[in-house]
Amino acid sequence: MNGTSESQQEASHMKIILNARTKLKLGFWNVRTMYEAGKQAQVLREMKENKLHILGISECRWTGFGKNLTNTGDTIIYSGRNDDKHQGGVAIILNKSSSKSLIEYNPVSERIITAILNTKPIKTSIIQVYSPTNEADKEIKIEFYEMLQAEIEKIPKKDLTIIMGDFNAKLRQDNSGFERIMGKHGCGIMNENEEHLVDFCGLNNRVIGGTLFRHKDVHKLTWVSPGGRDKNQIDHIAINESETVDEQWQEVEDLFKKTSEKILSFKRQKHKELIKQETWSLIDNRTELKKKICNTHSDRLKDRLRDQYSNCNKDVKKATRKDKKDFIEGLALEAEKAASEQRMGDLYQITKKLCCQKRNTNMPVKDKQGNLITSEREQENRWNEHFKEVLNRPEPETTANIPIAEHDLEVNIEIPSRSEIIKAVKSLKNNKAPGNDKLSAELFKSDPTLTANILHTPFKKIWNTHARQKLQKNASFIGLNINIKKSEVMPLNTTEPPLIDLNGTPLDCTSSFTYLGSIVTSERGAKTSEPE
Incomplete structure (x- = not known):
């Protein structure tokens, strides 16, 4: 048909x-x-x-x-x-x-x-x-x-x-x-x-x-x-x-973001102004007097305006010094209150502000001869060269003598349970900067059980999905060389070979590997290897 x-x-x-x-x-x-x-x-x-x-x-x-x-x-x-x-x-x-x-x-x-x-x-x-x-x-x-x-x-x-x-x-x-x-x-x-x-x-x-x-x-x-x-x-x-x-993760991200915006809203950070509004009014008045002096042609009127400008300028400087003094005293009182309430994070931020120490985030990159590198391409090549030297070290002349493990290595290859997710969420540290998704640890820790129920589905999909890995791309970016002949894949919970390759060359599969003197097999077993 x-x-x-x-x-x-x-x-x-x-x-x-x-x-x-x-x-x-x-x-x-x-x-x-x-x-x-x-x-x-x-x-x-x-x-x-x-x-x-x-x-x-x-x-x-x-x-x-x-x-x-x-x-x-x-x-x-x-x-x-x-x-x-x-x-x-x-x-x-x-x-x-x-x-x-x-x-x-x-x-x-x-x-x-x-x-x-x-x-x-x-x-x-x-x-x-x-x-x-x-x-x-x-x-x-x-x-x-x-x-x-x-x-x-x-x-x-x-x-x-x-x-x-x-x-x-x-x-x-x-x-x-x-x-x-x-x-x-x-x-x-x-x-x-x-x-x-x-x-x-x-x-x-x-x-x-x-x-x-x-x-x-x-x-x-x-x-x-x-x-x-x-x-x-x-x-x-x-x-x-x-x-x-x-x-799925985008849905989780949107769920946490929209709920946070609706319930918590955005925290508007209030910065205390160093100069008060009354002082700004004096500054504006001084600016107007300066304009009048420039636009006046009468010498007698200019002399009078200059006297007014001089007095106004003295008032601005006096008010500015007073505002700065009040600002520093206010910060000191806040630091004292934060110390008494054991808010060490706020105390650190206030102390850093009082010390006026600003960290230079734009660190210079230099070549091996000590010359400054300004081009982004040259800086990236220099970092690539640096990591190649640091990570790819020559093989040691003497083989390390690793003692045989006293106990078998227990490897859990099951899908992460909700209880494990809850335990991991509770162990997150507070007051840490969020990642690219803008989700802080406090959001997940507000209700660990609900978080575990939400995250269990995408975690399960990640665990069961045999996706092609982009190992070589990420490794080559930082200058890490992966030896294909020494790299193998051990499939778990599947009868199909995993789709993992490096530069188009599929990795060989293995049913066991040795780790710290124990042989780990795909049947979830670990046994002590015999010394050669």
Whole structure:
């Protein structure tokens, strides 16, 4: 089957229905059939009453494939069988506004149809499916998921992908081992189709949305037997887990910042002025007298103004000396109060201000001959040269004699628990400068338990994500040479080799290494090495 697509010029002028300021409402429905009189009108009416932009249809029972425009301006794209048998079939209905964003669609089979929409900041791909029933042959199920996998691989990873429809899969409430894929609010007993769906979502980093949040059963049960005796949740929606570690940390950062601004607001630092407002008034008066002297042509009037200027200048100097004396006395009283209240930080700052000692932060960089270097490029090269000499030392002539460890080394390779995060948060020191995220330690320590609950999710993702490391780039910047032949990687909690390389050369894997006389293995064991 072949779908239709718009030209690149037409796609650039398409209306964008989804962005950061708009909401897109979509649904999916197994209508059992649309191949009967009046059924299409009923479906369109339900779609309008629920204010849906997009509606996915399973088991529409239309044959062939195509794109229809209804009397109400809605667009229906459908895909069915080619043998004139009115069985199966899937369709996607777009209302009048969202149909203008349709870039292309692909009728894959009577069980799968895809549509690509022009949305911002990324494009959206919608896949409507109708999975074989649980009683179907295993070969049919495998063929269905192979076709679905082929369509997933065609979609760019940066796009938002929505897979929805009738999967004929019952999802249980126990999500042990599948926490990243499904939630704890499924309905029913696990069947074979659930295994296929969970495996597919795990392979493609998809999350099954209908199980993540608590809802009433009446809102989750999507299939009712003709007699009304059996009810199941077999229709599901799965979206790509596109949120990266950086995005998760950005959410944490925004959460702490917005809460701090709302509850604590900004601390406005009040600086005591050395010169009081009355003295500034005298200074302004002296400036006006100076202007009058310059603009006056009469000698008699100039002499009178000069006398006034002289007296005013004496008053300014006298007031300035008094203000300085009062300022220093005020600082001394503050220092005395801070010392009595054991506020050593404030006492240090006041003492430094009284001593008038300013630290020169612009330290000069000199070459080996002692000549001053002013160019930033030359300074960077000099630092590079310095670290190369400091960090890359020649190998010692005699090998260090490291005694055998008396006790085995216990290495904890599990995901950091909430209790460990709480302990680490409580150990943070106060009054330390924050990092680039502008989050101080006091914010995290205000409620260590809540902080641990917030940080546990991104920490878990960091622990489980096998991301490519940028070791060589950071090492070469400071002049540190890493020997590829002497560097190995020991994978933990995974059967896949880690994706870590240096300058494009992948590092070899190892199952053990020696540390302080103990051999640490990937099976979380440590044993004492025998002396050679």
